[in-house]
Amino acid sequence: MVTIVDVARAAGVSKSTVSRVLDERLPRSHSATAERVRQAVAELGYVRDPLASGLRRVGTSTVGVVVPRLTDTVMAVFYEEIAAAAASRGLFAVVATTDDQPETERVAVESLVRRRVDGLILTTARIDAPTPLGQAGAAIPHVLALRTNGTSAASLGDDRLGAHLATRHLLDLGHSRIGLVCGPSYASSARDRHAGYCNALAEAGVPIDDTLLAGDSFSMEAGETAGRTLLDHPDPPTAIFAVNDNTAIGVMAAAHNLGLRIPEDLSLVGYNDIPIVSRLPVPLTTVRVPFQPIALGALDLLHDAGNGNPPRTLIAAPTLIPRRSTSAPGQSGRPLPVTATSKSA
Template sequence: MVTIVDVARVAGVSKSTVSRVLDERLPRSQNATAERVRKAAAELGYVRDPLASGLRRVGTSTIGVVVPHLTDTVMAMFYEEIAAAATARGLFAVVASTNDDPDTERVAVESLVRRRVDGLILTTARIDTPIPLGPLGDSLPHVLALRTNDTSFASLGDDRLGAHLATRHLLDLGHRRIGLVRGPGYASTARNREAGYRDALTEAGVPVDETLLAGDSFTMQSGEIAGRALLDRADRPTAIFAVNDNNAIGVMAVAHALGLSVPDDLSLVGYNDIPVVSRLPVPMTTIRVPFAQIATAALELLNEASADGVPRTVTAAPTLIPRRSATAPR
């Protein structure tokens, strides 16, 4: 895709100059600079992105991105994909972190609105809960990403499918006692991944043992606590699916502390495919989420939101990445 960055480089002008010259809503300039910009755009085959122009509510070309934690590798990875997709469209992405707290989120949104962002992408949605946009953000186009509240525009990974793939993989290896490390109950990602786990077991004719479900957060610490509850018992599971790679790393730490070998004593599957899991002493089987695809779709949905379109959800399919942490039970 040819962007205004490319046109600006060839014409020897700034991005803002290119944007101004090529904006059909403004009077057509006939000076030498404008002609040079139009010539460069024509030679490169530049086509103006309707998203970049459609969002120009106040003309800052800035998208606000709201995340629970930037220390969370998943959120950092996703923000980078949003920033890259925005740059390709002549937009700039700025991020705010909320500590996954609705009150802090409201303050963060108001701060972004005061900075005159043209739209918001939020990864902080809670199931069946309105987005805390506050009075300043009510009229601002916004799209949910990764998580949904089931009512707004949303760009998601297919978490139910991903969890089904993970659990089906363990079942195909021969496991029948498969534990689940869950995430927070308010997150659609956790809800849908648990549903996918249950789907796979039910389809295989394996009863869901509710005592093999533990956990309530997407952190390593939560994974350790859940892992201890599942593994420090006589009838421990032979495999565990953790709905987040951080949870899985916590489970792996507990297994090591208990003298259990992964995968000889315990098979383990995570979710998201953050970079570190392929470089662990035992590389981890996980579900890869197409963050770039989700980011691009979120930006495209912003255009629909800015035009007051009917809210809809776009879903991207994940992929199972088999590695050494999951094998047949010994």
């Protein structure tokens, strides 16, 4: 088995020099010595043992990931991206859930710290609220992902832009009465999607009607309740933008129970592009969040935090994915059947 001592001998350097060159936490060196070390690694086929390296640093090469719940497909998908990105760097990701409760989060964080994780990625941030790190305090490197509290390092999607794209899509189709199914007020993702919706309406000269806003959670149940509220309105919206796909699915259920068809009677846009929405009976138009770049960014920021660098925010751009759940007001989104006459034409 090739060891770090073999690499050092072949490169003509000390063992500590090899360790520094191969330490992914440090900026990549392009010196002649570093290139000689990397050439020796390649020629000898040396494979670094991340666990042994972590133990030498009094760590475990383990990253703790804190999410509200894994029954939320968004959080499950994002955790898988974090785990894959961590594995590519010789790290192992472990997850803890909090049910989006600060006290439960504090307990989860302290449990992960006791297990000697080297850092934390938290998806549970609350606007203008400190991260509940408990006794760990600022001693443990930590970053936020998907949400921000406005002060800590964070890797996010551009939620304002995504909501603007969703609302602009409905406006371009000819809708002017566009409802919004909101999320919890403490989540920056929900707040920014609300802001993006308002910005798009304002740019189009469409007044914001507060009676077309409903909802306060990210769940399907909350989406169904909010959808029923909006669709029972005396002058209901012809289109709805829901701040995530779960609430959009809830709106679909409410529309179905009222005998409404999507998109003939109601156009609908979601957010996140979780796997199921493209396979619904009416595939959902939604905004795709770039989970992989956000996960990679979170690990980069965690690396920065471990080296004492000041916090910064990384923002990745989302993409609108049009599907069959949206059409012009009063028009079917399904393609017309092809007739013999149209074929011959």
